[in-house]
Amino acid sequence: MNTRRVVYAVTTDEYWRDMLRKIGDETFRIETVYCPEGYPDCLENLPDADPAALLLLDATGLPDVAGTVRRLRQRGWRYIVVVAADPSAHEARAVFKAGGHDYWAKTSDASVARRQVQECLQEMGAGNSVIRRTREVDVL
Amino acid sequence: MSNGKLLLADNVADYRSSLLPLLRQEGYEVEEADSVESAMKKLETTPPVDLALVDLRLTDDGDDYDISGLEVARRAREQHIPPIIITAFATVEMTREALRARGADLSLAEDYVPKVSGPDSVLDVVRSCRGLSLLHISDLHLEQREGEDPIDLRGVRETLANDVAKRPGLEFSPLRAIVVSGDIGYKCRPDSFDRAFEFLKELADDLHVPLDRVILSPGNHDVNRAKARKVKNHLEARNRGNHTWFSKFDRYLQFSQEFYSEPAFTEERLYRVFVIDDRLAIVSFNSCLVEGDLKYRCKARTCEHHSHYSGWVGRNQVVQAAGELQDDALRVAVCHHHVVSEDWASRSSECKGDHLMDYHHPDHRLKFVLGGSGFRILLHGHAHKPGARREAAWITNLPLTFGTGALWPSGNENDESAGYLLLQLSPVRGQSRVTMRKYLPATDQREGYWTDDDFLGPNNPLYLPPEIVLPSRAAQCIGGP
Numbered sequence: 001m002n003t004r005r006v007v008y009a010v011t012t013d014e015y016w017r018d019m020l021r022k023i024g025d026e027t028f029r030i031e032t033v034y035c036p037e038g039y040p041d042c043l044e045n046l047p048d049a050d051p052a053a054l055l056l057l058d059a060t061g062l063p064d065v066a067g068t069v070r071r072l073r074q075r076g077w078r079y080i081v082v083v084a085a086d087p088s089a090h091e092a093r094a095v096f097k098a099g100g101h102d103y104w105a106k107t108s109d110a111s112v113a114r115r116q117v118q119e120c121l122q123e124m125g126a127g128n129s130v131i132r133r134t135r136e137v138d139v140l
Numbered sequence: 141m142s143n144g145k146l147l148l149a150d151n152v153a154d155y156r157s158s159l160l161p162l163l164r165q166e167g168y169e170v171e172e173a174d175s176v177e178s179a180m181k182k183l184e185t186t187p188p189v190d191l192a193l194v195d196l197r198l199t200d201d202g203d204d205y206d207i208s209g210l211e212v213a214r215r216a217r218e219q220h221i222p223p224i225i226i227t228a229f230a231t232v233e234m235t236r237e238a239l240r241a242r243g244a245d246l247s248l249a250e251d252y253v254p255k256v257s258g259p260d261s262v263l264d265v266v267r268s269c270r271g272l273s274l275l276h277i278s279d280l281h282l283e284q285r286e287g288e289d290p291i292d293l294r295g296v297r298e299t300l301a302n303d304v305a306k307r308p309g310l311e312f313s314p315l316r317a318i319v320v321s322g323d324i325g326y327k328c329r330p331d332s333f334d335r336a337f338e339f340l341k342e343l344a345d346d347l348h349v350p351l352d353r354v355i356l357s358p359g360n361h362d363v364n365r366a367k368a369r370k371v372k373n374h375l376e377a378r379n380r381g382n383h384t385w386f387s388k389f390d391r392y393l394q395f396s397q398e399f400y401s402e403p404a405f406t407e408e409r410l411y412r413v414f415v416i417d418d419r420l421a422i423v424s425f426n427s428c429l430v431e432g433d434l435k436y437r438c439k440a441r442t443c444e445h446h447s448h449y450s451g452w453v454g455r456n457q458v459v460q461a462a463g464e465l466q467d468d469a470l471r472v473a474v475c476h477h478h479v480v481s482e483d484w485a486s487r488s489s490e491c492k493g494d495h496l497m498d499y500h501h502p503d504h505r506l507k508f509v510l511g512g513s514g515f516r517i518l519l520h521g522h523a524h525k526p527g528a529r530r531e532a533a534w535i536t537n538l539p540l541t542f543g544t545g546a547l548w549p550s551g552n553e554n555d556e557s558a559g560y561l562l563l564q565l566s567p568v569r570g571q572s573r574v575t576m577r578k579y580l581p582a583t584d585q586r587e588g589y590w591t592d593d594d595f596l597g598p599n600n601p602l603y604l605p606p607e608i609v610l611p612s613r614a615a616q617c618i619g620g621p
Contacts, residue, residue: 089230093252096239103236123242 004029005121006050010043011058012036016106020056023114028054028121043068049076054120058106059084059091066094073099079124143167144312145187146266149179149212150195150226159193159259166263175199179212183219190312191269192216193262194249196227196234210237213249220603222250222568224265230254246570246606268612271313271566272417274355274472275304275347278321278521279546281361282339283332291548293339299579300547301346303590304562307575313564316416318349321521321544322359322427322476324395333395340399351399355414357424358404359476359521362392374429383407389428411461419610420472420565421465423515425453427475453477455509462513468611470565471515478520478527478543479506511538516608517563521546525557526576526595528602540604542574545593559593569606576600 005028009020017032024030035042039062055077059065069080082095085106092103102120107113146168150156156172163170171189173179176198183192194216196209213223225238230252238249251265277300284291304315320340325332340354368388371377377385386407396404404412405426414422453475465471510518518541520527527543545559558579565572576593592600 087232089232089235089252089254092232092235093230093239096235096247097251102240103232105232 005053006031007054007056007117007121008033008046008050009056009058010035010039010046011056012038012061013058016058016108019108019110020113023110023117025114025118028117030117039063039068043072046072046075049078051076051078052124053077054079054081054101054117054124056117057082060106065091066098066100069095069098069100079120081120141167142169142311144190144270144309145169145171147171147173147179147182147189147192147194147216147221149173149182149192149198149209151175151198151200152195155195155255159262162259162263163266166266168266176208176212180215183212183216183221187308188219189221190309191266192221192223193226193266194223196225196229196238207234207237210248213238217246217248220571220573222269222566222571223248224262224269225249225252226255226262227252228255230256250568269312269566269568271564271568271571271610272316272420273310273313273565274317274319274422274519274563275315275349276319276321276519276542276544276561276563277547278476278544279323279359279524279548280320280336280339281323281326281332281546281548282335283326283329284335285326291335293335294342296547297339297343297346299588299590300560301343303577304347304560307562307564309564309573313566315347315349316420317353317355317414317422318344318347319355319357319422319424319474319519321357321474321519323361323521323546324356324359324392326361328362328364328391330391333391337395337398352401353414353416354399355412355422355424355474356396356399356404357474357476358389358392358426358428360428363388363428364391409460411457413461413464415466415469417610419469419567421469422472422474423461423465425457425461425473425475427453427477429454429457453506458506458509458513458515462515465514470608470610471513472517472519472563473510473515473539474519476520477522479518479541507538507541515539517542519544519561519563526559526561526578526593528574528596530605540608544576545578557593564601565608565610567610567612569609570603572604572608572610573601574604575602 004026007028008031009017010033011017012035014034017034020030020032033042033046055072057068057080059082062068065082069082072080079101081102081104082100083104083106084091087103087105095103104116143166146163148156148159148170151174153174160170171182171185173182179194179198182189192212194209194212197206198209198212199206209225213225216223227234235252238252239247241247250269253261253265282291324336341351344351344354367390371385374385393403410426410429412424416422516539518539520541520543523543524546526545527541529541542561544561545557547558547560560577562575576596577590578593579590580588582588596602
């Protein structure tokens, strides 16, 4: 059974996309969503939200980063990491307040990116492999 | 009157003295601290502070890598006090450290405010953390029954209002509504409604809640049974457009008019929506109806059995009400009867009683319909004792349900208790909570008094899951580098 986790990456940066495609390992694979024409339509075309999946959102060229995170959260994405080429404390705060899971500086180093994703998936816990419980109701 | 108590921890006296008058002007009581040690001590005060404003560099030793404020933030979080980090040295790494949630845990700080953005930004953040509270009472049964001592309405009201007003956190999350989930009277006699009006009006006055924020939901004892019995099959009558079935609510609707200047509900709109503070939508549903498709109901139940006075909340009410609500307000549902699960219902004689509210079919089961319509909490009465249920983790988005004891127990069962429930809702993740209180009647040795209900054991107040939050109406982004 294939137990590799899925990581989605949304970007307008083809170099970063190409680098990300190579970082998958036996524990996760990257699905890239390339947006050469810009973000709005591209985000609309994202697959249905997978609340257990990690979504990397490239901040480059994205006009309203925090607003986008908020909308994606409303659509059901739970683990959204914003990746910024020009990170700032101000933008980081806005991303976290909007419900972002993390905020990373963008890297072109594949080994750094792989480690970041691995650590993040580990922190997220069991994710896709949540064991369903049989009891419907717990008394608090 | 205070708007709440804050801790301001900063080793720079000038910064404290610049912020202090502004906070006090807004009505906050402020505890000051100038070191990690004094801040830790102030976190232990009783009643606890509602919010901690903590400088990131709290140690006065010129260390550029000092992050001792995070220690204070960590301690504050452990004590359910939301910490706000303020700093003159905002960096991406420190912002991550303060605001990043690790796994399922809460972030270390609730917010991270650069000092350079000015004191108004701090005030905005403090304002954005204020919540609101609801008092939930049920099953008043304010009807003088033969052979019983006269009801001491004034005594009950005064002791209740005094106890509610003393609950910690009410200044920072003021009481905005009183939920009364049915059974005003016992046999739906007009005198019980008169008593209830007098009681609720004075209770609302005591607690500074306007009368139109008394959220009423009808119970089975509020239905005029004589009129209900005249209709053989209520569902059939409704479907045929025969309005006689609705006359069973005549006395209750007249009573509700005193609160809202109009009947609480109509034949076409069987529920009532209350929008509070623009952040909270409460819908009072009518669970004394026969509605929906009977084929999804428990097989042991018959339509005739429900014709008189009881019933359930059908899908139509919920979906219709949800369509009227704004998207992002926290949604709370109120109804009289409690919801029981399918497993429990099929095992229990309850299946034949008048309490069952849930359908077998998932598309029609009340909790699923409520959850799918965005309701996060359901408050109910009827059981005459406290209740608290949540769905197991694998079912997402179903409402937490809470029941409260009868305010005036009938004494029919040994485990009945007089109680109330206080729901304190916060825009801060992990801060919303439920407190359950019960009344211990007077004995020869002592007077009656209110105390924590042991139903929740040591978890009283019970902190609700982090996703139960009010939306924050303050500016989401503030200035700064």
